[in-house]
Amino acid sequence: MSVQTSDIVGDFAGRLLDWYDQSARVLPWRIAPNSGGDPDPYRVWLAEVMLQQTTVAAVAGYFARFTERWPTVADLAAAGDADVMAAWAGLGYYARARNLLACARVVMRDHGGRFPDSEAGLRALPGIGDYTAASVAAIAFGRAAVVIDANVERVIARHRLIETPLPMAKREIRAALALLVPGDRPGDFAQALMDLGATVCTPRGPACAICPLMADCRARGRADIERLPVKPPKKAKPHRHGLAHWIEQDGQLWLVRRPDKGMLGGMRALPGGEWGEVPSESGIVSVDHGFTHFDLTLTLVRRAAPHEGPDAAAEGLWWPIADLDAAGLPTLYRKLTDKMLERDA
DNA sequence: CAGCCGTGGTT
């Protein structure tokens, strides 16, 4: 009776953390809420980088393999570039893998093998932007950082009925959230908000009836709640065509390493020409593949030897076709070689 | 700021 209703409704973090204690997802990189254990900064950082623009389901297997093979940041820093890139193959956004290695090596060289425990210190490392610096600071080091990802943007935009389109709305969202971050359990608070966005306050069909923030959510019950957060219209994707060269010799296939910058940078690939607007020739098999900003039809053609084409200058190697799975080809080429080998079979 | 950078799941 002594507690005002406004105080109860206003306890945003309390309601959210109570919900989290009941409903937290069980994830390989997450220790149980209130378990008292200290999360390993290396594992937190690795998971957060893998989770950038990538779903939990896609990350799980990669996280298990990476932590098994490279249990500490020292192990990862000592790994070979090609091994790490191959282990990342299929996860996408390959600049993350290059930055991951660079970051591990900076942590070893400049920080004595320990991750900086402040948001600013983390933010200065390669591959760590605003989100990842805040999330690692909060989850691994208990810092009351303002952690904002796409889930948080959606939850806050709805809770506060922010109709400003992204990315302009980021200022309002940050200002609103900064007032809500608790000094106690900031890491659980951040993860709770993300869990809520992923499982309750979903892009479509949010489960408002079971939401712990329902009482004071300004968008609750609105027919147009799915409109929030407002996003800019997307641009149309062009369609491109390209060739890939199948150069086989004694059961081995000629692979190249793509340049660090640009599409699939640093990854092993089949050699081939530039991707253009029109198909150049027909081939043995072809695959359609969607990238973020264009769609590609890639056609496989036989070539006799690497030195006969424009591939002579490319750094390459012969790879046993029987062991092609271990080559670390990105999905685009994996689809193509799978189709080729299936056709021959 | 806006464009670039992968992939797979969901609706």
Next chain:
DNA sequence: TAACCAAGGCT
């Protein structure tokens, strides 16, 4: 099914 979207960072 085509569109949308995801624990973003870099230039």
